[in-house]
Amino acid sequence: MDTRALPHRWVTIFLAAGLCFLGMAKESLSQSFMTKSGHVEFDSSVPLHSFTGVSDQLVGKISLADSTVDFYVDMHTIKTGISKRDEDMLETLEAEEYPFAEFFGKVTSPFDPNRSDPQKVTIEGKFSVHGVTNPLSIEGTLQKNGKELEATASWTLDMSDYKIKPPGILFYRVSEEVDISITASLPARDQIDDD
């Protein structure tokens, strides 16, 4: 028996064991939830001309292990009920150049995935729209519901922070503040196609 082989064998066994643990660790890290059909809406108010923009194509991913939250929506999927107004909105937001509104951040408050009741969470990160990125802290709720994660959040966006010039409607101006809310059910990652 070659005595020099022993340490290598042990190293190999050790590494193999490490590999198993790493695989398990990665499994837990990849415990993520994702949807391509979240709901996002915003309310814009003008005297006599209030309107709501809605999209059901909000793409979102939440990874519990590292607490990352990643959401984006193609601005072209937002509908206000009047096609002409949709076109105005896309032009105002220069959507051909900046097609997405997006948020990437982390859940910074504790969240217990073993509970099934809605839990208030704080999410901190960066929100981008119209090519402008600003830090954003949002209060929302997360709820583990079987194999799904339900997420809700709302916040108020000030258009001037994102260099969005509110469009004029005759003699009125759209309010600079826009209330945004999202609701999404995110199935566990292994349940949907990644295409």
Next chain:
Amino acid sequence: MRTTKIILLYILFQLSTVGIVQAQMERQRAESNPTIDDAFWTPTLVTQATTEHLAARNLNVTIMHSFGIATENPIRNFFGFDLVQNVRLGLDFGLTDRWSAGIGRSSQLNVVDLRTKYALLQQNTSDSKPVSISLKGGVGVVTQENRRSFEDDLSTMVSAIISRKFSDAFSLQLSPMYGHFNRYEDIGSTDLFSVGVATSLHLSKRFALMAEYYPVLGDRPAGTKNAFSMGLNIETGGHVFQLFFTSTDWHLEQYVMADNTEQFWAGDFRFGFNVNRIFGL
């Protein structure tokens, strides 16, 4: 040793993929090849229908005005404003995103018209569909008392509208069209052909120039001329105002072909304006 190396490499690979798991998702457009919109801002330019369509459940309320000839006794008639020539009030409704139907009434001869338009093809960003093609049909009936039969008061038109948005600013449209009157004035049954030409030049998000021309091909009522109009679109957010100079005092294609006796470039033009207001229902 070799096994150890392989395992180490595998661990490195695993670690690198852990990194990827934490990264942002790749942003993907929901529709990778969307259709072109805004070649024209309104479903009707001055008088010619465009390939612009109302979305489903959108109602377009239109008010179209044309005044008297601006250059005839300009001071006494205040450039024709004192002589309101024709006003067409119209409603058009988007049945689907590609199909609309509408009704209108013109004050001249009290013509009530029904019309429908369907988008056969819509230009897309990849240019796999390089043009938009829409089909339009309309029927008009003179409701002013004239001691003629109902059939004699009927007129119809059909057109194929072919447009291309060449750039963000420039769009061009050709509309082969056919108009028919069961009885036009004293002539009797009248058929008219034209290839309408329309164009739009966007100056900014709010302003666009436009022009349209009706070269009538073949037989036509005596003394009539090819109609021409040019003007300015003003998009105010909610409304599109169209201010124009035109030779014709009609807002219906078959009547524009049949009944324009003025020559625009000889100075016989009138002022007119259209107001478009779209409501979501």
